[in-house]
Amino acid sequence: MKPDKHRPVVGIFKFASCDGCQLSLLDCEDELIAVAGAVEIRYFPEASRNIGKGPFDVAFVEGSITTHHDADRIQQVRRQSRLLVAMGACATAGGIQALRNWQDSGEYVRLIYAKPDYISTLKTSTPVAEHVPVDYELRGCPVQKAHFLEMVCALLTGRRPQLPSASLCIECKRKGNTCVLVTLGEPCLGPATQAGCGALCPSVGRACYGCFGPHENANAPALAKRLREDGMSEADLQRAFRTFNAWAWQFRKASEEVEAR
């Protein structure tokens, strides 16, 4: 282990989210103590009362930006951090709470809260990259802990992290799964979704619901056409693209095209 002063300083920051991505870090049961020794975890309120100040070598950011306060806070996090890693569907795509982006969020608030004036919230839920430059993205709802560990190893050795970028179909083929879309006729988002989960849903005979978000070259409109031919209704198509990565541009565009029909 390197001497203390050379250990990279890490901060784990939370915005609007379920905490699942941070918990994935604590779920690295076999590696947790080693990671805590190899880096200096200076800011991780979910795990520690020691709340230290920046600058940070790397900030892992969970959650989307949904309030004025958080819009300011993400700027502060960026200013203090050499690298910023957006972690999970909320941070990379706005999360499920981005469904408000197509609605009147004032009405949403009135629906739930007795005294809507006390609620201070933005009209939209947006990914971190809409506010500050992001260096790396860890996809998924939640992230894969292996990807987090890869990120830490890359940081420690000064190389680029090797993260999946192909479509989910590649993982299904490698596992030898029966194709959920072609053979079972289920509305699978796999062809447009980024690999990384290990094809979890097709492995239990279920259509992928896209929780890792669109991959770089996703052709969502072509997938929509295919699903339509298989008998999926326009409303179901729109819902399929509007889940945990609804605001990711490929899914967003596809769902808006469906809506416009």
Added chain:
Amino acid sequence: MNATPSAAGPPAPAGAAKIHVETIARVEGEGALHVRLKGGRIQDLRLEIPEPPRLFEAFLRGRRAEEAVDITARICGICPFAYQMSAAHAVERAWGIAIDPQVRALRRLFYCGEWIESHALHIYLLHAPDFLGYQDAFEMAAKLRPEVERALRLKKLGNTIMRVLGGREIHPVSVRVGGFYRVPTKSELAPLAEELKWALEASRQTALLVKTLPFPDFQQDYEFVALSHPDEYPLNEGRIVSSLGVDLDAAEFEDNFVEQHVRHSNALHSVVRERGSYLTGPLARFNLNYAKLPEVALETARACGLEPPVRNPFRSIVVRAVELVFACAEALRVIEQYEPPAAPCAPYERRAGTGMAATEAPRGLLYHRYTIDGTGLILASKIVPPTAQNLKRIEDDLWRYLPQVLSERWDAPVEEITWRAEQAIRNYDPCISCATHFLRVRVTHEE
């Protein structure tokens, strides 16, 4: 550390001070506590939830009822399965779906996995450091390496159970209305049994260890609320009962438990109608269901000197350890008796209706209601997470506990009062990220 004495300079006694804990550490989600003290008395105390509202109940409208299982899991990464279960049961009740007994048993096993993971995390990594004076488990690991390793191994087993059944531990993918997408074979479950046998003993050791922690002398008259089932310690099913005589079906929950907008806290607080705050979670379950614990858990409870009613919230850490013993024993029982069901999922028809259900998340009762139209779309929903139900009770504890701390030592430094307050909050293992309808709070300070 954010405690700020009102006067500048060296640590001031807390006799007259404002305590602001801007970020309560080692809880899931974000909370803030504000206490104003004057002459050793509390002038004002507010547990605030700055966690941004995510408006789940609003965007669930117009979604397919089946989607509630996956969508509401995202309310909480710590107890996603609890959300999946309350959602699935509520929709199954709306649609009159009968669940295969082996599917029911698998859901209990799944829930045990979530309890083991969550309880091991909270006991060792989040709560024990308070009693022992460590800032976190990393610091604790330097001195108590074998104990922290035991915690991680227990936690890992809980996660492994969830992964075997659900594909992944956070937001599992196999759960659906009517059952599962896929159920495990007997030989997939069998290897878990060996590790569970170790875990059963490790859980007993955990209980015997945490019972020796220093507990403040603090007893409260709580109204305990938990599920109660005639034959088993409650997880998925049962009537909602309380220590003051509530006894009702989940469908009657909203007639008896209401959410109040309390001015001083600006947060929605659940109360028993016309009575007040109540406590849900391990203490309530233990006190109301003691007799249904398996013998090995009862033995452990006796060895720890626990007898219902346990009214000291700090001893919840011991009760959690007893529940850990229960969860390991129950998981073993299910695995030993498991026969794969004829079909992983019951057939069903979508129809108009309303369904309510409550299940026992690791940190307490979790209530869901869905009103569904004839095509299976959600018209309205309501979700009452356990921490929303405990929030008022946590504040009530602090109103009584902090004066006790001050009366024992009137010149206690602000730092110490702050830590004691945090510890009292962590008694409840609050999971504030389930901020489905907590209010964002505007902070004002009076001089």
